[in-house]
Amino acid sequence: MKILSVVGARPNFVKIAPILRALAAAKVSGRHNESVLVHTEQHYDDNMSAAFFADLRIERPQYTLGVGSGTHAVQTAEIMRRFEPVVIDERPDLVLVVGDVNSTVACALTAAKLGVRVAHVEAGLRSFDRSMPEEINRIATDALSEYLFTTEEAANANLQREGHPAEQIFFVGNVMIDSLLACRRLAERSQVLERLGLTRDSYGRDYALVTMHRPSNVDAPDKLSALLGAFSDLAWEIPVIFPVHPRTRKRIEEFGLTHFVHPMLQPGGSAVICPGRISLLEPIGYIDFLRLMSGARVVLTDSGGMQEETTCLGVPCLTLRENTERPVTLTAGTSTLVGADPARILAGAHGALQNGKRPLTLPPLWDGRAAERIVRTLYERL
Ligand code: UD1
Numbered sequence: 001m002k003i004l005s006v007v008g009a010r011p012n013f014v015k016i017a018p019i020l021r022a023l024a025a026a027k028v029s030g031r032h033n034e035s036v037l038v039h040t041e042q043h044y045d046d047n048m049s050a051a052f053f054a055d056l057r058i059e060r061p062q063y064t065l066g067v068g069s070g071t072h073a074v075q076t077a078e079i080m081r082r083f084e085p086v087v088i089d090e091r092p093d094l095v096l097v098v099g100d101v102n103s104t105v106a107c108a109l110t111a112a113k114l115g116v117r118v119a120h121v122e123a124g125l126r127s128f129d130r131s132m133p134e135e136i137n138r139i140a141t142d143a144l145s146e147y148l149f150t151t152e153e154a155a156n157a158n159l160q161r162e163g164h165p166a167e168q169i170f171f172v173g174n175v176m177i178d179s180l181l182a183c184r185r186l187a188e189r190s191q192v193l194e195r196l197g198l199t200r201d202s203y204g205r206d207y208a209l210v211t212m213h214r215p216s217n218v219d220a221p222d223k224l225s226a227l228l229g230a231f232s233d234l235a236w237e238i239p240v241i242f243p244v245h246p247r248t249r250k251r252i253e254e255f256g257l258t259h260f261v262h263p264m265l266q267p268g269g270s271a272v273i274c275p276g277r278i279s280l281l282e283p284i285g286y287i288d289f290l291r292l293m294s295g296a297r298v299v300l301t302d303s304g305g306m307q308e309e310t311t312c313l314g315v316p317c318l319t320l321r322e323n324t325e326r327p328v329t330l331t332a333g334t335s336t337l338v339g340a341d342p343a344r345i346l347a348g349a350h351g352a353l354q355n356g357k358r359p360l361t362l363p364p365l366w367d368g369r370a371a372e373r374i375v376r377t378l379y380e381r382l
Contacts, residue, residue: 001382002034004092004111007061008042008079008103011176011305013052014286015098015121018178018371020058026375036090037061040079040103044068045246051285056179072102072133079106087114093382094119097141098175100134100304105141112144121175121374123148124155125304125325131216134304138325147381149374151308152328152363172373173365176305177312180290181368187290196281197273198239198295208238208349209296210278213245217302217320221255223340227320228252228260230342231278231300234349238297239273243281243289298352300338300345307335314360316352318345328363 003023007016016037023035039061043049052058065082067075079102087095087110095111097104098121108118120141127135142148148164150156151174159169193199198207210231218224231240242261244252252258261278273279284292293299294313299306302320310317311333318338319329329335338344365373 001032001094001378002036002090002092003094003096003378004036004038004087004090005096005098006038006040006083006103006107007098008040008067009099009101010043010048010052010283011303012098012101012103013049013056013058014179014305015175017056017058018175018182019096019098019121019374021182022371022375025372026379031379036063036092038063038065038083038086038107040065040067040083040107042067042069042075042079042101042103045283047283047285048246055286056183067103076102076106079103080110083107083110084114087111087116092116094147094378096121097145098122100125100137100141102133102137105137108141108144117147118145119147119149119374119378120145121149122151124150124157124159124169125152126155126158127323127325129323133215135325147377149370149377151366151370152326154327170373170377171365172377173367173370174308174363175370175374176308177366178368178371179286180309180312183287183290184294187287187294190288190291192284192288192291193295196241198241198292206238206297207295208234208240209292209299209301210240210242211245211299211301211303211306212242212320213248214302214321215247217340218248218251221257224248224251224255225257225260226342227340227345228257228278230345232260232276233342233346235274235278236276238353240278241281241292241296242278243284243292245283249280297356298349300349307333308366310334312360312362312366314357316355316358318348318352320345332361332363334358 067078094117096119111118123142148169149172261280299310299317307329311329317335319335322339338348
């Protein structure tokens with residue numbers, strides 16, 4: 001069984017790590033497989049890519065495609081152009097893609113057109129909002145995939161409604177949570193809070209953690225300004241720590257919004273907490289980020305993965321969107337949709353600061369064994 005797995009952007013690395021480990025474990029126990037990893041390099045900065053390979057102990061990819069940034073059409077086309085010869089040379093039994101980024105859909109389409117079967121991990125999620133590039137990627141990838149591995153029951157229902165046969169849908173759980181549970185101990189030993197001066201001091205100081213990178217939140221000056229204004233209001237009450245995505249950093253500078261933030265901190269430098277200002281950090285690696293997330297009083301984010309991770313950690317999460325493709329994080333988890341309205345954001349944050357951590361009710365199959373189930377299914381079916 002030869003499996004060609006694809007990664008491209010930051011969340012992909014977190015999702016692929018347990019799958020590669022499960023494939024390696026199957027091999028050790030005598031079930032032959034050949035695993036080839038391709039990195040499109042949609043994300044290429046060290047702190048967006050190499051740091052994750054190191055933290056998650058992912059093997060060096062056999063292929064790096066050097067695709068880089070571009071418009072959607074350019075990036076997608078360039079990935080397809082560079083991925084096609086790899087599939088032709090390797091002739092895998094299966095191409096495995098994860099998540100919903102441009103690398104996911106581009107490689108699924110390339111493989112399908114070459115007659116190679118596709119497995120999609122994290123299939124069936126729908127925000128029903130086609131203005132999100134990821135929604136288009138999800139729908140197209142699922143349409144092209146023969147094996148649809150899902151994380152939550154809503155995804156199974158979406159796929160059935162779209163006419164996917166039940167025998168192609170495999171409810172296996174959540175590989176992002178596999179990574180979280182596998183790395184939790186390591187994260188407890190991270191010194192990131194000490195380095196940033198965020199340990200609880202005699203004033204009982206805690207912090208809020210922000211991440212935000214969706215074009216719908218950061219690409220319009222008024223909206224970005226309103227959001228940063230809300231975070232800086234919150235920063236009068238509690239330190240607000242923001243490891244900032246390169247897209248967002250560029251927009252803050254371009255739109256002249258630097259008065260809301262501290263000057264960029266150097267990696268490893270301590271966060272200067274200044275009331276009323278957001279403390280910006282460079283993007284940070286997976287283990288340190290897990291520590292930052294689990295120690296936060298409240299997380300404010302537009303990331304899909306963090307809605308799931310905070311659910312698993314019991315940390316309140318204010319989701320800076322009007323919809324989510326991950327509804328289980330609202331019903332069983334800790335997430336609340338607050339959109340981009342400053343009043344809702346601040347009310348949500350005050351509620352979270354008062355109520356603190358929530359008791360854990362983990363969604364079904366979020367038990368750290370999703371990758372094992374995926375690999376078992378592939379052995380049964382291929
Ligand atoms: C991509 C995914 C998004 C995912 C996010 C996680 C798509 C359509 N979007 O969004 O679903 O949530 O990754 O981070 O696939 N840049 C750098 N260094 C890098 C990578 C990007 O500076 O290593 C900058 C470039 O200016 C680039 C911009 O960030 O133009 C956006 O990168 P891109 O990969 O196009 O989309 P993301 O916003 O990262």
